[in-house]
Amino acid sequence: MEQRKKVLVIGVIGADVHAVGNKILYHAFTEAGFEVINLGVMVAQEEYIAAAIESNADAIVVSSLYGQGELDCRGLREKCDEAGLKGIPLVVGGNIVIGKQKFEDVERRFKDMGFDRAFPPGTAPETTIEALRELLHMDGETA
Amino acid sequence: MKPVLLIDFGSTYTKLTAVDVESETLLGTAAAFTTIQTDINDGLTEGLKKLKAKIGPVDFAETYACSSAAGGLRMVTSGLVPELTGEAARLASLGAGAKVVGVYAFQLTEDDLEDIREAKPDIFLLVGGTDGGNTECILHNAKMLAQMKPEFPIVIAGNRTAARQCQRILDGCEVYVCPNVMPKFGVLNAEPTQKQIREIFLTRIIQAKGLSKATELLSDIMMPTPSAVLAAMKLLADGCEGESGIGELVAVDVGGATTDIYSIAEGMPDHMNTVYKGLPEPYAKRTVEGDIGMRYSIQGIVDAAGMDKICRLSGLTEERVTELVEDLKVNTDKVPNGDDDLEKLDFALASGAVAEAVARHAGTISETYTMLGQTFVQEGKNLTKVKQIVVTGGSLIHTRQTEKIAAHALYDPAHPESLRPKEAGVWVDRTYILAAMGLLSLHYPQTALRIIKKELEYYGHSE
Ligand code: B12
Numbered sequence: 001m002e003q004r005k006k007v008l009v010i011g012v013i014g015a016d017v018h019a020v021g022n023k024i025l026y027h028a029f030t031e032a033g034f035e036v037i038n039l040g041v042m043v044a045q046e047e048y049i050a051a052a053i054e055s056n057a058d059a060i061v062v063s064s065l066y067g068q069g070e071l072d073c074r075g076l077r078e079k080c081d082e083a084g085l086k087g088i089p090l091v092v093g094g095n096i097v098i099g100k101q102k103f104e105d106v107e108r109r110f111k112d113m114g115f116d117r118a119f120p121p122g123t124a125p126e127t128t129i130e131a132l133r134e135l136l137h138m139d140g141e142t143a
Numbered sequence: 144m145k146p147v148l149l150i151d152f153g154s155t156y157t158k159l160t161a162v163d164v165e166s167e168t169l170l171g172t173a174a175a176f177t178t179i180q181t182d183i184n185d186g187l188t189e190g191l192k193k194l195k196a197k198i199g200p201v202d203f204a205e206t207y208a209c210s211s212a213a214g215g216l217r218m219v220t221s222g223l224v225p226e227l228t229g230e231a232a233r234l235a236s237l238g239a240g241a242k243v244v245g246v247y248a249f250q251l252t253e254d255d256l257e258d259i260r261e262a263k264p265d266i267f268l269l270v271g272g273t274d275g276g277n278t279e280c281i282l283h284n285a286k287m288l289a290q291m292k293p294e295f296p297i298v299i300a301g302n303r304t305a306a307r308q309c310q311r312i313l314d315g316c317e318v319y320v321c322p323n324v325m326p327k328f329g330v331l332n333a334e335p336t337q338k339q340i341r342e343i344f345l346t347r348i349i350q351a352k353g354l355s356k357a358t359e360l361l362s363d364i365m366m367p368t369p370s371a372v373l374a375a376m377k378l379l380a381d382g383c384e385g386e387s388g389i390g391e392l393v394a395v396d397v398g399g400a401t402t403d404i405y406s407i408a409e410g411m412p413d414h415m416n417t418v419y420k421g422l423p424e425p426y427a428k429r430t431v432e433g434d435i436g437m438r439y440s441i442q443g444i445v446d447a448a449g450m451d452k453i454c455r456l457s458g459l460t461e462e463r464v465t466e467l468v469e470d471l472k473v474n475t476d477k478v479p480n481g482d483d484d485l486e487k488l489d490f491a492l493a494s495g496a497v498a499e500a501v502a503r504h505a506g507t508i509s510e511t512y513t514m515l516g517q518t519f520v521q522e523g524k525n526l527t528k529v530k531q532i533v534v535t536g537g538s539l540i541h542t543r544q545t546e547k548i549a550a551h552a553l554y555d556p557a558h559p560e561s562l563r564p565k566e567a568g569v570w571v572d573r574t575y576i577l578a579a580m581g582l583l584s585l586h587y588p589q590t591a592l593r594i595i596k597k598e599l600e601y602y603g604h605s606e
Contacts, residue, residue: 004275005275007275007276015511015518017418017518035275037327037328040418041418042418042420042511042518042520047420050224050226050227051227051328053223053224053277054223054224054227054228054271054272054273054276054277054325054328055272055273055275055276055277055328056272056275056276056277056278057276
């Protein structure tokens, strides 16, 4: 039997319209063998959750580029718990905060919010894919 | 001459339409009153007598029928997330011509089972999960349904991974398995399920509703009336080989108890700066407003439109409107018949009904301001560019102000968020032939389309 592909729900959170990186990630993840549900830009927390429930997603990948990521991401973990998506991996990347801040601090704040991983600006798609494989225990598998 | 008879078994009237498919003409129409008490076959006999009195003796080569008698096709649906497979199940059922009497999402509870039993559905549509997605919910719901030993057939059209297991859980029940109504996130695949629903309707429901004697007459097709109207609307919009359509359209059918709206249109955003959100809606979409109707649901219109608007449109005082409305609630078969006040009130009610029902059917647009400036978010269908409105249904075709009433389906500057047609020509189905032509179109699309174009009255553009 064909093995089920790992399912990722991706999208750019909040009122953020930066569309280019999202399209690149969609193609890169699909190429790497993931099944990708792309919600596009301006995605509300509820939309990630609804899509993840229906598709039984393995992880939610949040992008934020315009600097308001911290505000937009707040409460997502709690809503996932509420919706029965207990323990679903949440990762975030892009330009998740404004200006130059020490990334360890930023990372800690996002982890406190319940994100499994947070990535600094300029993280390449390959690095992202590698991290997702590790997070989803896919060693050796082609997704 | 090759005469074909088309029958529409309604809950109050049996309507007959005779056409000659060779000369592509309407031979005549007739209607006979039926009630829940009278045998539906009596209505047919009576109607045939009337029809033949009008058009002379004919031997029909073929006979087709649709029905909304005895409450129509009652369906209950269950999905997973309300906005996703929950909504997909609802839209699929409406598109199949059903009257949706219950919509559930997530896991069914014991209380839900009670309500479902009471709703007495003709068919239950069980969905949930995209293919390869969530199986837990649909399996749970299958178990719950099995527990209530349902007497109604169940159509399973959810996550394909779980379909067979659901079927086994429901062993002993009448079960049909169809492809997922939402196989992938945001993709609707309703047709196979709708086809299955119509087949069940044909075999099972007709027998249950005392139509079997009438069906001995029929050549083959029997479908729910709204589904026949939808077929006619699609044909009129898209055209067929050898005959062009009139393009994207919106159709309104204001009845005594409910109001049906149809749109045959893509409806996607027409600007680069507009983002679409939510489930993409079907190209041929039908919605039903159960609380909007000229008699049984008269209060719903007043509530939705507001007393002020009804008074303004009718030119009557609030006291007079209230008095008439209370009367019509009881005397549901009353028609204006020359009564001036009643005519004015019906005009206001119909206008209010059209405005509200089309607004609920159409999509919406909202602005959000980002640091960059404006961006727009669209949900549902954008019908602003639709150029044709079709009007059918007793309450509208009998009034003289049909185009004025139809204009209430249009874009309203006071509600710019509602994406209704900006300007449109109005077509009126005065002879009430749309359902019949929908039936005819299954075998004679060209003929059906030519007759529709000939019979519908066209009124120029409204803005
Ligand atoms: C093009 C652009 C725009 C365009 C976007 C057009 C469109 N529809 O896509 C427009 C003009 C609309 C725009 C508007 C704004 N922008 Co702008 N924009 C840019 C710009 C120049 C390029 C973005 C881009 O496409 N990059 C190319 C793609 C491939 O890269 P990417 O988006 O970063 O995505 C990659 C990575 O981030 C990563 N990634 C993304 N998501 C995730 C998720 C995970 C988990 C991981 C691991 C990695 C990852 O992978 C992606 C693929 O390689 C950047 C500056 C820059 N050079 O990045 C600013 C930038 C993003 N914008 C910025 C700002 C502030 C804005 C505005 C708020 C105001 C403004 N200055 O105009 C508005 C916001 C509008 C809104 N509501 O979203 C800032 C953000 C500052 C911050 N976060 O601290 C930036 C960084 C410019 C700057 N240096 O000030 N912008």
